[in-house]
Amino acid sequence: MRKPFRTFDWNVRNCGWRGHVTWAPTEAALAERLRVETVVGEAWRCLRCGSFIPGEPHGRGPAEDAPIVLRGRALRDAFILRLLAVERGIRGVLLVALAYGIYRFEGAQNSLQRLFDDYLPRLSPVAEHAGVDLQATGPVRLIQKALETDPHTLTLISLGVLAYGALELLEAVGLWLMKRWGEYVAVVGTAVFIPVEIYELLERVTWLRVVAFALNVFAVVYILWTKRLFGFRGGRAAFETERHSESLLEVERAAA
Known part of the structure; x- marks a missing residue:
């Protein structure tokens, strides 16, 4: 092969x-x-x-x-970390946009409720001719649940989503710059949500949830292993020693 x-x-x-x-x-x-x-x-x-x-x-x-x-394995590690940083950055931007959408939805909730109440009865007979019960469809039930949500609850949800998005963006910056604090933030911030992802998988398995779960587990294990965080595999001292041992200048100085 x-x-x-x-x-x-x-x-x-x-x-x-x-x-x-x-x-x-x-x-x-x-x-x-x-x-x-x-x-x-x-x-x-x-x-x-x-x-x-x-x-x-x-x-x-x-x-x-x-x-x-950086050379050799350190370069490969930097490349993988920056791929993870791009993924975290995209996710962070989408979460911030979602938080803004929830905030705007809260302000227009009453208008959307009137629009929904006005158009759903008109569309229902057409859907029934096609054999579809609009009231029982997933999107309609989701819209109804959102419209019935208390405005205060929506505010808390938007703040929570915004905080999560900010955390993802912070991880992206730290990983892209290859800062040790960014690696700690990425490991802790990702590991905290893994139990939630396991619960979601137990509730319902989808390919998107499986991919997200696998990517997050890979990120935590990979960063812990390669960067020796929290004293793992000798900690920071062992990490710095490994980097120096791979430096061409250090190799040539030892040979000289």
Whole structure:
């Protein structure tokens, strides 16, 4: 079986999008390992993909001052986190729009009730000829329930939906910027609603609910595992050590 992504190089892909990152360290032994002479002059090794790039380095100074460059598995993790951030952002925008719709519905509830009471009797005979009982259909029952809801309850619902949407947008920003606080917010905010999703699945199974549940469980487990949150797998110290061990600069400095 062919595996098209088996030889996929995340480092080269990222350098192709953002450009190479080269650095000339002041440590002579390390600089010697990162620099070569070519027919067109000196070339410095890219800290991300490892290729030697002709020309002046992008920066000079001690190795400790070199930019932190994600590479390998860290790049893959960043790509997945940003996909999750996009999903959270879309969900947050839709929830905020829904909260606004509920707020506007509350203000026009009486007008919509009169409109519903006026048109439903007119449409019912037509539907009965087609063998459809409008009063028993799902959409009509849902509209009736919404119109009968107390305005104060609608206000609380709109505030709750707005708060949930704001939480989703906060998760999206934190995950996109790859901030550790964003990862904590994403894990806690997602895990809190998993019991609710389980209850909804027990009540009725739909493909949309199954996909949402699977995505949220994946997000919680993946972020916990890869980012070592809450002291998991050694916590932040182990996470930073892992990132440094994968740094090309650290590898070359150890070899030097």
